[in-house]
Amino acid sequence: MNHRAAPLPQQLSLRCLSCREEYTATDAGTCKECYEEASETEDELKSEIDDLKAKVAFLRLGSSPLDSHKRSSALGFSDVVLVASDEFHSNPVSLLAHKAVLASRSPVFKAMLEIEMEESRSGTINISDVSYDALRAFVNYLYTAEASLDEQLACDLLVLAEKYEVKYLKTYCEKFLVSKxxxxxxxxxxxxxxxxxxxxxxxxxxxxxxxxxxxxxxxxxxxxxxxxxxxxxxxxxxxxxxxxxxxxxxxx
Amino acid sequence: MNHRAAPLPQQLSLRCLSCREEYTATDAGTCKECYEEASETEDELKSEIDDLKAKVAFLRLGSSPLDSHKRSSALGFSDVVLVASDEFHSNPVSLLAHKAVLASRSPVFKAMLEIEMEESRSGTINISDVSYDALRAFVNYLYTAEASLDEQLACDLLVLAEKYEVKYLKTYCEKFLVSKxxxxxxxxxxxxxxxxxxxxxxxxxxxxxxxxxxxxxxxxxxxxxxxxxxxxxxxxxxxxxxxxxxxxxxxx
Structure with a gap:
C-alpha cells in the first residue's frame, strides 16, 4: 500500500491551454479568461493585418507582377520622363512616369512640376548622380511602396529620398541600414x-x-x-x- | 492556535500575470512561457499594423485631408473628365481624374481608355444613372481606398464597383451591407x-x-x-x- 503525500501547492501540476505541456504553480501565466481574450485579440489583429494588406495591394499602382522598370510605363498615360545621369553612363537613360504620382509622393517634384519651371515645360526631369538601377527602384517605390533592399540600394534610395523629401522611404531605408x-x-x-x-x-x-x-x-x-x-x-x-x-x- | 488545513490542490490560489486577479487551478489558462510569447506576438502584430497603416497612408493619392471632391483635381495634372448623369440632374456634373489611376483600379476603365474608343479620344467618360455624390465617393475610393459608407452609398458604390470591376470595393461594400x-x-x-x-x-x-x-x-x-x-x-x-x-x- 502506497502512502503518497499530497502534492505541495507549488508542485501542483497544471496543463497549459496553449502549449499543452504541464507546468507547476511557480510557472503559472494567465487565467483561462485572459488566455481566451488574448486568443481573440490575436485573431482580430491578424484579421486587421489581412485587411490592411488587401488595401495596400489595391492602392499600389500597377499591381500586376511586372518587372519594376516596366511598371510605370505599363500603367500607360505617362506625362513625364525621368532621365538618370551618372558618371558610368555616357548616354543618359530614361523612365516614363506620371506627374500626378510624382507630385503626390514628393513635395520637391510637386514644386518642380506645378511651378512654371523647366521641368513642367519640357515634361522632363533630370536626375543627376544616380545609377539607372537606383532611379528605377526609386520610381518603383513611389508607385508601390516596395523595394528589395541591399545595403548599396538602401544608401542610394536614402539619398534620393532625402533629396526629393520622400520621408516614408527615407525612414524605410534608415531602418534597414540600422538593422545591418x-x-x-x-x-x-x-x-x-x-x-x-x-x-x-x-x-x-x-x-x-x-x-x-x-x-x-x-x-x-x-x-x-x-x-x-x-x-x-x-x-x-x-x-x-x-x-x-x-x-x-x-x-x- | 489555528489548525488550518492545507489548501486542496483545486483551490490553490494563483495570480494571473495579465489581469492580476487571483484564480484557482480549474480556471488556469497558460504557463508563463506561453503568456510571454503571446505578449511578444501581440506586440509584433501591433507593430506590423502600424507599418501597414503607414504604407497605406503613403500609397493613398493626395494624402492631405481634402474634401473628397477636390482630391483628384487638387492632385493636378488630370487628363480625363468623368461626367455623372442621373435623372435628378438636368445639367450633368463632372469630376477631373487621371487616366493612369482609373486604368490601374478598373479593367473596364483600362479598356475604355487604352483602346481607341470614344472615351480615349475625347478624354471624357460618361457615367449614367449615378448621382454626383456617389460618383464623387467612387472616384475618391479609387484614389484612397476610403469611403464613409451608409446603406444607400454602399449600394450605389457596389453597383459602380460591379459595373467597373473594382473587386476590392465590391467586397468592401458587400461586407458593410452584410453587417447591416x-x-x-x-x-x-x-x-x-x-x-x-x-x-x-x-x-x-x-x-x-x-x-x-x-x-x-x-x-x-x-x-x-x-x-x-x-x-x-x-x-x-x-x-x-x-x-x-x-x-x-x-x-x-
Missing part, C-alpha cells in the same frame, strides 16, 4: 548618416562605435574619417566621454 | 444582391430570411418580390425546404 549595423560598417554608416541627416542612423551607429572604443583607432575607416571630417571624430569622443561621466556619477 | 442585415431589410438586400451578383450578400440575406420563415409572407417586400421576380421567391422556399430535409435526416 555591425562593428565593420559602423564608422562608414555614421559618416554617411551625418551627411544625409539620418538622425536615427547617426545615433545607432554612434552607440555601436562607442561599445568598442578600444578598437576604434585601429580601423581604416577611422583613419579615413579623421582625414575627411575630423569634427565628426571629435563628436565620437565627446559622446563617449559624456557617457563615461554619467556612468561614473551613477557609481558615486 | 436585419429582419426588415433582408428581402430587399436579397433581391439587390441577386441583381448585382453579390454572392456573399445573397447567402447572408437568405440565411436571415430563413431564420424567420413564419413571418415571411407578412412583409410588403415579400409581396413586391413575388410580383417582380417570383423565381427568387421560389429559391427562398427551395433553400428552406432543403435545410428542413437535412435537419430531419440528422435527427433520424
Amino acid at each position: 549595423l555591425n562593428g565593420q560598417n559602423s564608422i562608414a554608416s555614421y559618416s554617411f548618416a551625418h551627411q544625409h541627416n539620418a538622425n536615427h542612423l547617426v545615433e545607432s551607429s554612434l552607440s555601436m562605435i562607442i561599445e568598442d572604443m578600444a578598437n576604434l583607432t585601429k580601423s581604416e575607416e577611422y583613419v579615413h574619417l579623421v582625414d575627411k571630417d575630423p569634427k565628426l571624430v571629435v563628436q565620437i569622443y565627446e559622446t563617449y566621454m559624456s557617457k563615461q561621466v554619467n556612468t561614473a556619477a551613477r557609481i558615486d | 442585415l436585419n429582419g426588415q431589410n433582408s428581402i430587399a438586400s436579397y433581391s439587390f444582391a441577386h441583381q448585382h451578383n453579390a454572392n456573399h450578400l445573397v447567402e447572408s440575406s437568405l440565411s436571415m430570411i430563413i431564420e424567420d420563415m413564419a413571418n415571411l409572407t407578412k412583409s410588403e417586400e415579400y409581396v413586391h418580390l413575388v410580383d417582380k421576380d417570383p423565381k427568387l421567391v421560389v429559391q427562398i422556399y427551395e433553400t428552406y425546404m432543403s435545410k428542413q430535409v437535412n435537419t430531419a435526416a440528422r435527427i433520424d
Whole structure:
C-alpha cells in the first residue's frame, strides 16, 4: 500500500491551454479568461493585418507582377520622363512616369512640376548622380511602396529620398541600414548618416562605435574619417566621454 | 492556535500575470512561457499594423485631408473628365481624374481608355444613372481606398464597383451591407444582391430570411418580390425546404 503525500501547492501540476505541456504553480501565466481574450485579440489583429494588406495591394499602382522598370510605363498615360545621369553612363537613360504620382509622393517634384519651371515645360526631369538601377527602384517605390533592399540600394534610395523629401522611404531605408549595423560598417554608416541627416542612423551607429572604443583607432575607416571630417571624430569622443561621466556619477 | 488545513490542490490560489486577479487551478489558462510569447506576438502584430497603416497612408493619392471632391483635381495634372448623369440632374456634373489611376483600379476603365474608343479620344467618360455624390465617393475610393459608407452609398458604390470591376470595393461594400442585415431589410438586400451578383450578400440575406420563415409572407417586400421576380421567391422556399430535409435526416 502506497502512502503518497499530497502534492505541495507549488508542485501542483497544471496543463497549459496553449502549449499543452504541464507546468507547476511557480510557472503559472494567465487565467483561462485572459488566455481566451488574448486568443481573440490575436485573431482580430491578424484579421486587421489581412485587411490592411488587401488595401495596400489595391492602392499600389500597377499591381500586376511586372518587372519594376516596366511598371510605370505599363500603367500607360505617362506625362513625364525621368532621365538618370551618372558618371558610368555616357548616354543618359530614361523612365516614363506620371506627374500626378510624382507630385503626390514628393513635395520637391510637386514644386518642380506645378511651378512654371523647366521641368513642367519640357515634361522632363533630370536626375543627376544616380545609377539607372537606383532611379528605377526609386520610381518603383513611389508607385508601390516596395523595394528589395541591399545595403548599396538602401544608401542610394536614402539619398534620393532625402533629396526629393520622400520621408516614408527615407525612414524605410534608415531602418534597414540600422538593422545591418555591425562593428565593420559602423564608422562608414555614421559618416554617411551625418551627411544625409539620418538622425536615427547617426545615433545607432554612434552607440555601436562607442561599445568598442578600444578598437576604434585601429580601423581604416577611422583613419579615413579623421582625414575627411575630423569634427565628426571629435563628436565620437565627446559622446563617449559624456557617457563615461554619467556612468561614473551613477557609481558615486 | 489555528489548525488550518492545507489548501486542496483545486483551490490553490494563483495570480494571473495579465489581469492580476487571483484564480484557482480549474480556471488556469497558460504557463508563463506561453503568456510571454503571446505578449511578444501581440506586440509584433501591433507593430506590423502600424507599418501597414503607414504604407497605406503613403500609397493613398493626395494624402492631405481634402474634401473628397477636390482630391483628384487638387492632385493636378488630370487628363480625363468623368461626367455623372442621373435623372435628378438636368445639367450633368463632372469630376477631373487621371487616366493612369482609373486604368490601374478598373479593367473596364483600362479598356475604355487604352483602346481607341470614344472615351480615349475625347478624354471624357460618361457615367449614367449615378448621382454626383456617389460618383464623387467612387472616384475618391479609387484614389484612397476610403469611403464613409451608409446603406444607400454602399449600394450605389457596389453597383459602380460591379459595373467597373473594382473587386476590392465590391467586397468592401458587400461586407458593410452584410453587417447591416436585419429582419426588415433582408428581402430587399436579397433581391439587390441577386441583381448585382453579390454572392456573399445573397447567402447572408437568405440565411436571415430563413431564420424567420413564419413571418415571411407578412412583409410588403415579400409581396413586391413575388410580383417582380417570383423565381427568387421560389429559391427562398427551395433553400428552406432543403435545410428542413437535412435537419430531419440528422435527427433520424
